[in-house]
Amino acid sequence: MHASRPASASPAASAPGDDGGDHALFMRAAVGEALRNPRYPFGAVLVRSGRILGRGVNTSAENPTYHGEMVAIADYVRRAGNRDWTATTLYSTGEPCAMCMSACAWAGVGQVVWGTSIDGLGSTGLLQIHLAARAVADAAGSFYTPRLLGGVLATTTDALFRRAEILRGGPAHEAS
Numbered sequence: 001m002h003a004s005r006p007a008s009a010s011p012a013a014s015a016p017g018d019d020g021g022d023h024a025l026f027m028r029a030a031v032g033e034a035l036r037n038p039r040y041p042f043g044a045v046l047v048r049s050g051r052i053l054g055r056g057v058n059t060s061a062e063n064p065t066y067h068g069e070m071v072a073i074a075d076y077v078r079r080a081g082n083r084d085w086t087a088t089t090l091y092s093t094g095e096p097c098a099m100c101m102s103a104c105a106w107a108g109v110g111q112v113v114w115g116t117s118i119d120g121l122g123s124t125g126l127l128q129i130h131l132a133a134r135a136v137a138d139a140a141g142s143f144y145t146p147r148l149l150g151g152v153l154a155t156t157t158d159a160l161f162r163r164a165e166i167l168r169g170g171p172a173h174e175a176s
């Protein structure tokens, strides 16, 4: 007696972020990428079906658009093709900036997860465009409705960015 079940013909768009739910595991991988640039420790990985298919670290000294997320997106396209974005989750040590979050919208990345918030990044002396990832996603709401989650392993990523500030020679003085 086998019950016939409806074929699981759900569109890919209905299952974003198939990452097995192990956010901490993949955030640690993003931290691993970040360690390749200790002064600007923005690391990112793109995950689909529990596999890391894109990796990146900030290399903006080479090209101003090479934020960790942008590098990871390019790496994903190289390895997996320009497809299946709704099933991907992007993990980034820092909240994606307006450029990177817009790139996620154009790609259709299903889920975006980060550690340190934009305000947290700004407090370590990094220049920031003060536009929350949520605000960018909302502005793209006519075609893009990602799942967003901040603060994952933030204790680790916050420490990473504080250490980076010291490596860059700041803060020159202790404020308060």
Ligand SMILES: [Zn+2]
Pocket (backbone or CB within 6 Å): 067, 068, 069, 096, 097, 098, 099, 100, 101
């Ligand atoms: Zn960015």
